[in-house]
Amino acid sequence: MTVRLVWNDEQNALEIGEPLVARLNELLKLAAEAEGVESGEVALSFVDDEAIRALNRDYRNLDKPTDVLSFSMVESVEDEPGILYGGDDGDDEYERIGGEADEADDGNDDDDTFVEPLGDIVISTERAIAQAEEYGHSVEREIGFLFVHGFLHLIGYDHADAESERIMFGKQEAVLQKAGLTR
Known part of the structure; x- marks a missing residue:
């Protein structure tokens, strides 16, 4: 299984x-395992309220800070053929880029192995700190909650109605409980 976290601050x-990053790696692996995600890369950015407000305004037309945003790279179209790239040598042979893989996985999980991006998660640490205080739990738990929430959005979950919210929040809590991040 190759599920990888890359992050910036x-x-x-x-x-x-390093303890927080290790915890987020653990949460990523637990959430991916629970959802049957065998490979992918998640890019996580820790930002301030001003930066997340700008993203929220630009991408969601909401001019206010929020706690977490997710930008999925996962395609929802099944059996997508991928992009065919023809070489510059003028022949009619094409190489497939994306879509179904034609090569067998060699099982090598080295860090330099290409892993398909799942998407980006952006967390406002200012919001996370305030919410941890408001809810009476640790900042680590709040960031873990926001991270798992963002991951579930990356792979297609939403909470647009009461039933989908119940399902998504139940999955989040199960991962956090398994990692020992209780309230």
Whole structure:
């Protein structure tokens, strides 16, 4: 299984250390396993309220900060043929880029192995800190909750109605419980 987290820190409200990153890697693996996701890369950015407000305004037409945003790279079209790329040598042979893979997986999980991106998650640490205080739990738990929430959005879950919210939040809580991040 190759599920990988890459991250960057663009904020000053919270020191992002190795223990938190290790916890997020654990949550990613647990959530991916629970959902049957065998490979993919998640890009996580920690930002401040100003940065997430700009993203929320630009992509959702909501001019206010939010706690987490997800930008999925997962295609919803089944049996997509992928892009065919013809070489510059003038022949009629094509190479498939994307779509169904024609090569067998060699099982090598080295970090330099290409892993298909699942998408980007953006977390406002300022919102996470405020919400952790409001809900009476740790900042680590709040960031873990937001991260798993964002991951589930990346793979297609939503909470547009009461039933889908119940399902999605139940899945989040199950992953957090398994990781020992209780309220």
